[in-house]
Amino acid sequence: MTARLEIKQVAKFFKDKMALYPFSLSAEEGQCIALCGGNGAGKSTLLHMIAGLSLPNEGKILIDGVDILTNRKKYVSLIGYMPDEFYAQESLTVNEFFTFYAAFRKVAKSRIQEVIQLLGLEEKQNERIQHLSKGMRQRLLFGQAWMAHPAVLILDEPTNGLDPYWINVFIDLLKKIKSSGTTIIFSTHMMDVAAEAADQIVFMDQGKMSELIVNNHQNPEQLMVDLTNRYRQKEVSMVK
Ligand SMILES: Nc1ncnc2c1ncn2[C@@H]1O[C@H](COP(=O)(O)OP(=O)(O)OP(=O)(O)O)[C@@H](O)[C@H]1O
Numbered sequence: 243m244t245a246r247l248e249i250k251q252v253a254k255f256f257k258d259k260m261a262l263y264p265f266s267l268s269a270e271e272g273q274c275i276a277l278c279g280g281n282g283a284g285k286s287t288l289l290h291m292i293a294g295l296s297l298p299n300e301g302k303i304l305i306d307g308v309d310i311l312t313n314r315k316k317y318v319s320l321i322g323y324m325p326d327e328f329y330a331q332e333s334l335t336v337n338e339f340f341t342f343y344a345a346f347r348k349v350a351k352s353r354i355q356e357v358i359q360l361l362g363l364e365e366k367q368n369e370r371i372q373h374l375s376k377g378m379r380q381r382l383l384f385g386q387a388w389m390a391h392p393a394v395l396i397l398d399e400p401t402n403g404l405d406p407y408w409i410n411v412f413i414d415l416l417k418k419i420k421s422s423g424t425t426i427i428f429s430t431h432m433m434d435v436a437a438e439a440a441d442q443i444v445f446m447d448q449g450k451m452s453e454l455i456v457n458n459h460q461n462p463e464q465l466m467v468d469l470t471n472r473y474r475q476k477e478v479s480m481v482k
Protein backbone atom coordinates (compact mmCIF):
# COMPACT_ATOMS: atom_id res chain seq x y z
CA MET A 243 0.00 0.00 0.00
CA THR A 244 1.27 3.51 -0.83
CA ALA A 245 1.77 5.72 2.24
CA ARG A 246 -0.18 8.97 2.23
CA LEU A 247 2.96 10.96 2.98
CA GLU A 248 6.40 9.62 2.24
CA ILE A 249 9.60 11.53 2.96
CA LYS A 250 12.52 9.64 1.48
CA GLN A 251 16.08 10.55 2.40
CA VAL A 252 15.35 14.27 2.04
CA ALA A 253 18.24 16.67 2.67
CA LYS A 254 18.56 20.44 2.46
CA PHE A 255 21.49 22.80 2.63
CA PHE A 256 21.82 26.56 2.34
CA LYS A 257 25.22 27.45 0.85
CA ASP A 258 27.54 25.51 3.17
CA LYS A 259 24.97 25.17 5.99
CA MET A 260 23.34 21.74 6.33
CA ALA A 261 19.80 22.50 7.56
CA LEU A 262 18.49 18.95 7.20
CA TYR A 263 20.54 15.75 6.95
CA PRO A 264 19.03 12.85 4.95
CA PHE A 265 15.68 12.39 6.65
CA SER A 266 12.97 9.75 6.15
CA LEU A 267 9.48 9.51 7.60
CA SER A 268 6.10 8.26 6.47
CA ALA A 269 2.48 8.51 7.54
CA GLU A 270 -0.70 6.72 6.57
CA GLU A 271 -4.09 8.25 5.86
CA GLY A 272 -5.50 9.90 9.01
CA GLN A 273 -2.21 9.83 10.92
CA CYS A 274 -0.72 12.85 12.63
CA ILE A 275 2.99 13.65 13.04
CA ALA A 276 4.34 16.27 15.46
CA LEU A 277 7.80 17.71 14.79
CA CYS A 278 9.44 18.88 18.01
CA GLY A 279 12.87 20.29 18.77
CA GLY A 280 14.65 23.51 19.65
CA ASN A 281 15.07 26.62 17.53
CA GLY A 282 16.95 25.92 14.33
CA ALA A 283 16.39 22.13 14.51
CA GLY A 284 15.11 22.00 10.91
CA LYS A 285 11.34 21.76 11.43
CA SER A 286 10.31 24.65 9.16
CA THR A 287 12.89 23.63 6.57
CA LEU A 288 11.23 20.22 6.31
CA LEU A 289 7.69 21.66 6.31
CA HIS A 290 8.60 24.16 3.56
CA MET A 291 9.74 21.28 1.37
CA ILE A 292 6.59 19.23 2.02
CA ALA A 293 4.58 22.35 1.14
CA GLY A 294 6.54 22.69 -2.11
CA LEU A 295 7.95 26.10 -1.19
CA SER A 296 11.51 24.87 -1.56
CA LEU A 297 12.99 21.80 -3.18
CA PRO A 298 15.18 19.20 -1.48
CA ASN A 299 18.83 19.00 -2.51
CA GLU A 300 18.55 15.24 -2.12
CA GLY A 301 15.73 12.73 -1.80
CA LYS A 302 12.05 13.07 -2.58
CA ILE A 303 8.67 13.69 -1.00
CA LEU A 304 5.59 11.83 -2.22
CA ILE A 305 1.95 12.40 -1.39
CA ASP A 306 -0.24 9.47 -2.43
CA GLY A 307 2.69 8.52 -4.64
CA VAL A 308 2.73 11.94 -6.39
CA ASP A 309 6.04 13.80 -6.68
CA ILE A 310 5.89 17.60 -6.99
CA LEU A 311 8.63 17.46 -9.63
CA THR A 312 6.58 15.31 -11.98
CA ASN A 313 3.04 16.54 -11.26
CA ARG A 314 3.04 19.88 -9.46
CA LYS A 315 -0.64 20.66 -10.10
CA LYS A 316 -1.83 17.38 -8.60
CA TYR A 317 0.62 17.61 -5.67
CA VAL A 318 -0.51 21.15 -4.77
CA SER A 319 -4.18 20.08 -4.91
CA LEU A 320 -3.42 17.46 -2.22
CA ILE A 321 -1.96 19.81 0.41
CA GLY A 322 -3.00 22.63 2.70
CA TYR A 323 -0.26 24.74 4.30
CA MET A 324 -0.30 27.04 7.29
CA PRO A 325 2.92 29.09 7.50
CA ASP A 326 4.42 30.25 10.78
CA GLU A 327 4.19 33.90 9.80
CA PHE A 328 1.21 35.91 8.68
CA TYR A 329 1.46 36.95 5.06
CA ALA A 330 -2.05 37.88 3.84
CA GLN A 331 -3.33 41.20 2.52
CA GLU A 332 -4.21 42.94 5.76
CA SER A 333 -6.87 45.22 4.29
CA LEU A 334 -9.11 42.25 3.43
CA THR A 335 -11.95 41.39 5.76
CA VAL A 336 -12.16 37.89 7.25
CA ASN A 337 -14.97 37.05 4.83
CA GLU A 338 -13.05 38.36 1.81
CA PHE A 339 -9.97 36.40 2.86
CA PHE A 340 -11.88 33.10 3.01
CA THR A 341 -13.84 33.92 -0.18
CA PHE A 342 -10.51 34.37 -1.99
CA TYR A 343 -9.18 31.02 -0.75
CA ALA A 344 -12.48 29.24 -1.44
CA ALA A 345 -12.30 30.39 -5.08
CA PHE A 346 -8.59 29.52 -5.31
CA ARG A 347 -9.17 26.00 -3.93
CA LYS A 348 -12.53 25.56 -5.69
CA VAL A 349 -14.36 25.07 -2.41
CA ALA A 350 -18.17 25.45 -2.14
CA LYS A 351 -19.26 28.83 -0.73
CA SER A 352 -21.16 27.08 2.07
CA ARG A 353 -17.81 25.92 3.44
CA ILE A 354 -16.77 29.55 4.10
CA GLN A 355 -19.43 30.03 6.78
CA GLU A 356 -18.72 26.58 8.21
CA VAL A 357 -15.01 27.36 8.65
CA ILE A 358 -15.70 30.86 10.02
CA GLN A 359 -18.09 29.38 12.56
CA LEU A 360 -15.85 26.46 13.59
CA LEU A 361 -12.98 28.88 14.14
CA GLY A 362 -15.10 31.28 16.21
CA LEU A 363 -14.73 34.18 13.78
CA GLU A 364 -18.44 34.91 13.11
CA GLU A 365 -18.40 38.24 14.91
CA LYS A 366 -15.21 39.26 13.12
CA GLN A 367 -16.17 38.33 9.59
CA ASN A 368 -16.58 41.91 8.38
CA GLU A 369 -13.52 43.11 10.30
CA ARG A 370 -10.28 43.85 8.44
CA ILE A 371 -7.42 41.44 9.13
CA GLN A 372 -5.25 44.31 10.35
CA HIS A 373 -7.62 44.70 13.31
CA LEU A 374 -7.45 41.05 14.42
CA SER A 375 -5.46 39.75 17.37
CA LYS A 376 -2.52 37.35 16.90
CA GLY A 377 -4.62 34.33 17.94
CA MET A 378 -7.43 35.29 15.54
CA ARG A 379 -4.91 35.60 12.68
CA GLN A 380 -3.62 32.14 13.54
CA ARG A 381 -7.15 30.76 13.30
CA LEU A 382 -7.54 32.51 9.94
CA LEU A 383 -4.33 30.97 8.60
CA PHE A 384 -5.36 27.56 9.87
CA GLY A 385 -8.76 27.95 8.19
CA GLN A 386 -7.34 28.63 4.73
CA ALA A 387 -5.06 25.56 4.99
CA TRP A 388 -7.89 23.29 6.10
CA MET A 389 -10.90 24.59 4.16
CA ALA A 390 -10.44 22.34 1.09
CA HIS A 391 -10.06 19.17 3.20
CA PRO A 392 -6.56 18.44 1.87
CA ALA A 393 -5.07 14.95 1.87
CA VAL A 394 -2.12 16.35 3.87
CA LEU A 395 -2.39 19.32 6.22
CA ILE A 396 0.97 20.99 6.94
CA LEU A 397 1.00 23.32 9.96
CA ASP A 398 3.99 25.35 11.12
CA GLU A 399 3.63 26.13 14.83
CA PRO A 400 -0.17 26.35 14.59
CA THR A 401 -0.82 27.02 18.29
CA ASN A 402 1.44 30.08 18.49
CA GLY A 403 -0.57 32.90 20.00
CA LEU A 404 -3.64 30.78 20.80
CA ASP A 405 -5.10 31.13 24.28
CA PRO A 406 -5.71 27.96 26.38
CA TYR A 407 -9.36 27.76 25.31
CA TRP A 408 -8.42 27.80 21.62
CA ILE A 409 -5.55 25.37 22.14
CA ASN A 410 -8.08 22.86 23.47
CA VAL A 411 -10.49 23.54 20.62
CA PHE A 412 -7.58 23.12 18.22
CA ILE A 413 -6.59 19.73 19.72
CA ASP A 414 -10.19 18.50 19.33
CA LEU A 415 -10.27 19.81 15.78
CA LEU A 416 -7.05 17.98 14.89
CA LYS A 417 -8.57 14.74 16.21
CA LYS A 418 -11.70 15.26 14.07
CA ILE A 419 -9.63 16.15 11.01
CA LYS A 420 -7.56 12.98 11.45
CA SER A 421 -10.68 10.84 11.73
CA SER A 422 -11.92 12.33 8.44
CA GLY A 423 -8.83 10.76 6.79
CA THR A 424 -6.60 13.83 6.45
CA THR A 425 -2.95 13.25 7.36
CA ILE A 426 -1.43 16.04 9.45
CA ILE A 427 2.17 17.08 10.01
CA PHE A 428 2.83 20.00 12.32
CA SER A 429 5.67 21.59 14.25
CA THR A 430 5.23 22.57 17.86
CA HIS A 431 6.97 23.52 21.07
CA MET A 432 3.84 22.51 23.02
CA MET A 433 4.22 18.99 24.37
CA ASP A 434 0.57 18.73 25.46
CA VAL A 435 -0.58 19.31 21.88
CA ALA A 436 1.90 16.69 20.59
CA ALA A 437 0.86 14.15 23.26
CA GLU A 438 -2.86 14.63 22.65
CA ALA A 439 -2.98 14.84 18.88
CA ALA A 440 0.05 13.15 17.32
CA ASP A 441 0.49 9.46 16.49
CA GLN A 442 4.21 9.90 15.82
CA ILE A 443 6.29 12.43 17.73
CA VAL A 444 9.59 13.26 16.07
CA PHE A 445 12.33 15.05 17.97
CA MET A 446 14.74 16.94 15.77
CA ASP A 447 18.12 18.31 16.73
CA GLN A 448 20.49 20.23 14.44
CA GLY A 449 18.93 18.93 11.24
CA LYS A 450 18.63 15.29 12.33
CA MET A 451 15.91 13.10 13.76
CA SER A 452 17.07 12.35 17.30
CA GLU A 453 14.05 10.32 18.40
CA LEU A 454 10.78 8.95 17.04
CA ILE A 455 8.08 8.16 19.59
CA VAL A 456 4.98 6.20 18.59
CA ASN A 457 2.00 7.39 20.62
CA ASN A 458 -0.36 4.63 21.81
CA HIS A 459 -2.75 7.28 23.22
CA GLN A 460 -3.11 5.32 26.49
CA ASN A 461 -1.98 8.08 28.83
CA PRO A 462 -1.55 11.53 27.22
CA GLU A 463 -0.89 13.25 30.57
CA GLN A 464 2.06 10.96 31.36
CA LEU A 465 3.34 11.23 27.79
CA MET A 466 3.24 15.02 28.05
CA VAL A 467 5.37 14.87 31.22
CA ASP A 468 7.83 12.47 29.52
CA LEU A 469 8.06 14.64 26.40
CA THR A 470 8.55 17.80 28.45
CA ASN A 471 11.40 16.14 30.36
CA ARG A 472 13.00 14.93 27.14
CA TYR A 473 12.62 18.40 25.63
CA ARG A 474 14.27 20.04 28.63
CA GLN A 475 17.18 17.57 28.53
CA LYS A 476 17.69 18.20 24.84
CA GLU A 477 17.58 21.98 25.30
CA VAL A 478 20.15 21.69 28.09
CA SER A 479 22.41 19.40 26.04
CA MET A 480 22.29 21.90 23.17
CA VAL A 481 23.29 24.76 25.43
CA LYS A 482 26.28 22.88 26.85
N1 LIG B 1 16.77 30.55 3.88
C1 LIG B 1 17.74 30.15 4.70
N2 LIG B 1 19.04 30.48 4.45
C2 LIG B 1 20.05 30.05 5.26
N3 LIG B 1 19.86 29.29 6.35
C3 LIG B 1 18.60 28.94 6.66
C4 LIG B 1 17.47 29.35 5.86
N4 LIG B 1 16.35 28.82 6.41
C5 LIG B 1 16.74 28.15 7.50
N5 LIG B 1 18.09 28.21 7.64
C6 LIG B 1 18.87 27.56 8.70
O1 LIG B 1 18.50 26.19 8.75
C7 LIG B 1 18.45 25.75 10.10
C8 LIG B 1 17.07 25.18 10.41
O2 LIG B 1 16.14 26.24 10.46
P1 LIG B 1 14.57 26.03 10.63
O3 LIG B 1 13.90 27.34 10.38
O4 LIG B 1 14.16 24.88 9.81
O5 LIG B 1 14.47 25.64 12.18
P2 LIG B 1 13.18 25.36 13.10
O6 LIG B 1 13.35 24.02 13.70
O7 LIG B 1 11.94 25.60 12.32
O8 LIG B 1 13.34 26.46 14.23
P3 LIG B 1 12.29 27.35 15.08
O9 LIG B 1 11.79 26.48 16.21
O10 LIG B 1 13.15 28.47 15.56
O11 LIG B 1 11.21 27.82 14.14
C9 LIG B 1 18.84 26.93 10.97
O12 LIG B 1 20.21 26.84 11.27
C10 LIG B 1 18.58 28.13 10.07
O13 LIG B 1 19.46 29.20 10.39
